[in-house]
Amino acid sequence: MRRGHRPSAAPQGRIRLWGRHAVTAALANPERRPAKLWATREAAHALALAPSLLPVAYADVTDLARLVPADAPHQGLVLDTDALPDRWLDELFEAAEAGGERRPIVVLDQVTDPHNVGAILRSAAAFDAVGLVTQDRHAPPESGALARAASGALEAVPWVRVVNLARALEEMAAAGYWRVGLAGQAGATLGEAMVPGRLAIVLGAEGEGLRQNVAGHCDTLARLPISARVESLNVSNAAAIALYAAATRG
Template identity: 70%
Template sequence: MRRKARQASRPDNRPRFWGRHAVAAALANPERVVKRIWATREAAAEFDLDPSIPLTFADAADLGRLVPGDAPHQGIVIEIEKLPDIWLGDILDGAEEGRPLLVLDQVTDPHNVGAILRSAAAFDALGIVTQDRHAPPESGALAKAASGALETVPWVRVVNLARALEEIAEAGFWRVGLTGDATTTLAEALGPPKVALVLGAEGEGMRHNTQSHCDALARLPISERMESLNVSNAAAIALYAAVTAK
């Protein structure tokens, strides 16, 4: 897959990942550059660490000072370079039917985006698309929530989401925007085998311009006792509906 070149981050801006799933996935990803490792001796023994990467042994308390608050570092922390950007056209070219694409409109919470990446990996989604200015950066919290999926699910960041949705349509995708105001259910809106699921931020939902670039608007048939679902939960349900649609 071709990737756009990204200027290397300054050392003080490099993200740190922690937790064994996020770290193991980053170490196994040939696209990921790991600059430093801090670990307890017990945790380090569980990984096949590249000897060329600087390794510092530390106790749990010292590792806790490298991560925010009470983050569960599980004995290992790594400093990494951000992944190179991916072109939207690269994941659209030759996209397989039955593999949905997720488009996120101003979903900025890293825990939500991480959880969505995890669901995208679980349901073999084609990837996720976000607007670069209104999406969280790669971070330890996001990687921990993604449980390794940040390294395996293509994440495309675009300048203009409306233009990206036009490109997605040109590639033969049926664009379904999820909104609680729709009268059509998601099951009724699905049909073509290549589908892009568009979700907006909690509270504000999709912007009007984003909705206008969808082929259909649909809602999840949830009980009236609950006004809405967390966006990451909605994404997981929508992915399941899309991959199991007949």
């Protein structure tokens, strides 16, 4: 690798992942098509990869740092890979039919920060959500920063991107989902708004909240019962609380 050269991104059509959890989860995902792995010898040895499965370029820590954004914690592993294939709403509904009736769908309305979306994916995996749904144009793309924040959950939680979020919520209603939108001004608390069975948790962007049209396609709006000393929670924290409430509802 030429000294002083820092590639800004993976080659066109691919994404660059880094960090132990993100890279190992991607390599274990049969839907991924990895292209090239850079690794320190120590990190590569810990992976125990068959050499024929993937080209591995050995590098020292300093060289790996040139492949990723400044101060990104690569932990000795950097991977170029194709993006995940597109997923569809019907796949989430089929997963529910197969025994996941109580597993919620998480819907994000214009949440664009990759660290927030990654953290929400991690919570979705922790509480066994059936999938994540976002609008295609107002959500972050797959990226190393998002995958790092998700700590492997990008590979575990199906992520469906739709053109029209309101229409997707209509399809969820037709599939039997009760759609609860989180809104700080709502009269009911989240616990009061929960129902048994299929549930979609809808969260809006920090600050702006749910757009009017999206809120209008929810069956009910609910708030988290937080103290008046705090105006609101980060959207990833709110998602984790809502997912816990969904997992422990009666």
